[in-house]
Amino acid sequence: MPEETAMKILLISPSYAEGENAAYFPLGLASLTAYIRQFGYEVIPHNMNNYDAPNRYAVLKSLLVSRNVDVIGIGGLTIAYSAIKQIIGFCRRYSQAPIVLGGGITSCESELVMRTLMPDYMVLGEGEIIFAELLQAIKSDLPKHLVKGIWYWRGAEPVATGEGESPELLDALPAPDLDGFGISRYLAIQSGNTFSYHVSRTDQGKVIPISASRSCPYRCTFCYHAGMGNYKQFSMEYVIRNMEHCIEQYHVHSFMIYDELFSASKKRISKFCHEVCARKLNIFWYCQLRVDQLDPDVLRQMKQAGCLHISLGIESGSDRVLASMNKKITTRQIAEAVRMIREAQIGIQANFLFGDPAENQDTLAESLRFQEENELYFTDWSMVIPYPGTQLYQRALQAGKIPDRLSFLQEMGRISSYIWNNRINLTQMPDDEYHSTYVRLRELNDRHHRKKSAEVRVGAIADATHSEVVLECPACHYNQRLVLPYPPEQRAGRFDLRTVVAVPGMNFVCSACKRKMHIKACRIPHVQPLYAIFQERLHDFRERGVPVVLMPAMDRYWGVFSEDVDCSGLNVVAVMDSRPHQFGKSFMDCRVETLSVDTVQQYEQAVFIILPWIEYARALDVLASARIDRQRILCWNLLAGEHFGQLPQPAALQG
Secondary structure (H helix, E strand, C coil): CCCCCCCEEEEEECCCCCCCCCCCCCHHHHHHHHHHHCCCCEEEEEEHHHCCHHHHHHHHHHHHHHHCCCEEEEECCHHHHHHHHHHHHHHHHHCCCCEEEECHHHCCCHHHHHHHHCCCEEECCCHHHHHHHHHHHHHHCCCHHHCCCEEEEECCEEEECCCCCCCCCHHHCCCCCCCCCCHHHHHHHCCCCECCCCCEECCCCCEEEECCEECCCCCCCCCCCCCCCCCEECCHHHHHHHHHHHHHHHCCCEEEECCCCCCCCHHHHHHHHHHHHHCCCCCEEEEEECHHHCCHHHHHHHHHCCEEEEEEEEECCCHHHHHHCCCCCCHHHHHHHHHHHHHCCCEEEEEEEECCCCCCHHHHHHHHHHHHHCCCCCCEEEECCCCCCCHHHHHHHHCCCCCCHHHHHHHHCCHHHHHHHHCCCCCCCCHHHHHHHHHHHHHHHHHHHHHHECEEEEEEEEECCEEEEEEECCCCCCEEEEEEECCCCCECCECCCCCCCCCCCEEEECCCCCCEEEECHHHCCCCHHHHHHHHHHHHHHHHHCCEEEEECCCCCCHHHHHHHCCCCCCEEEEEEECCHHHCCCEECCEEEEECCHHHHHCCCCCEEEECCCCCHHHHHHHHHHCCCCHHHEEEHHHHHHHHCCCCCCCHHHCC
């Protein structure tokens, strides 16, 4: 008899970014792949993060058409709702294979997700055992209701089969299939140094993600451990073996521990550090820990074992808000942890959260004082989002703040749209106050960064987008020499002009004390002339009293931009914006008008100044449609493109 052909399983990891990126690696799907291969299935992984937007779908089409797959699996978080919808629709066009959806998106609002995305099946919880049982049922055409832990269709109705089985001993699982999901490409995308507006460092090398545990034993109100089951841990022997394999196989010595909580005990942390040092692994690593798990001895061991930074759940400087969040920590514990970590010369990565139901102007003032007292200038402010499955989500539903759950799922993944247009206010503040307060906090982020500005001791232009500098750390005064790219997120000197070029500056990690410092864009040698040119043009308009129209009504970056560029004294006759939340507000003593051809034509004798703006191309197109002469347009983004030798333009302005 002919040998039976193995079922072909295509596993797809959505991307959360437009371009190829190393911001995320699908470790869960890599584990799933390794597990089901044990049963003889042929697995075809497709990691969309390893391709830019057009190519990721070209590759997917090729796989669907040429490989004749039997089952398609997709895994992702709730914020990937829209991306997953697009993937499912695309797969339906080229394949008749049943589609199985898994990951965090299936573990809350399960029926809604099933009815709207309409996969053939959904797997809930930790996927290895459940998915393997579902594949066997599909292969053998067995009744699907016998498979626990899934949703399936009974006619036109989705049906759940109850709780499925999860792995009891994580060590029994095979090591994740890193190669299948393109770990080599993931590493190739990384430069070895990290340069971004948020944080830049040159002391880590290329990074591989690993897992030492699943889920978290704590139940903070804003957090949901989607599909992760109960908190469980790999043995440290298992973790160390995986690290040794990665060092030998990929020649990488830096590790990002993906866990929500690396360890719930000091003893386990100490054991890990002891093994790393005893085996002379010579690694760098990062992890997430709670502030109540640290003491000087543990931190000394972590530093000796190569820990570069710790991600802390700070969230608030108000004990009232921390209690409301069910954090089970106090501001005194946070302050002590920050002090000890700094003394150990380990970096800190953390955020404050604004918008807990207990938040008001008094608690916010407490947090701001706490931030100042502890010099937490690089601990940024984020907005509380009531993610599905969290206690806050249930509270928002009960309060009628989410009238349309589907719209909320869709908008939640479009973070800018959500923050400005669809945010959920769980506090007792009026909506206008809530919004304006958050805008102020975002601007405060950038002002805070400047409180620890690095001194540029030596600086010279290397090329159009790089400078050679020596920076002095404001904390420990260590001098660090580096070739600094700006804009930071570029490849081979190319970058997206929509980036708010040269405004936010950069945050850099000192390679000695591991504390962050800020570099103002206007102090970077190859960027300085851009500021000078723009300032000279403004000075000319001011001296001649030229009527000017400004756009947009800058919010977050106005505070730092106006520190570096003097916009005072201009004859501002109008301000325009395309964002509805700005209409009717005041900017530069003018009422903000709607950006449109008709509005622009009312000021045809003015000069139009486009300040740093991600939507600059849209403004240029409107000006072109209104037949505004190019000589009467000063656009920061285009000027930056000219200065840095890059000139892609909107279609309306070609030629």
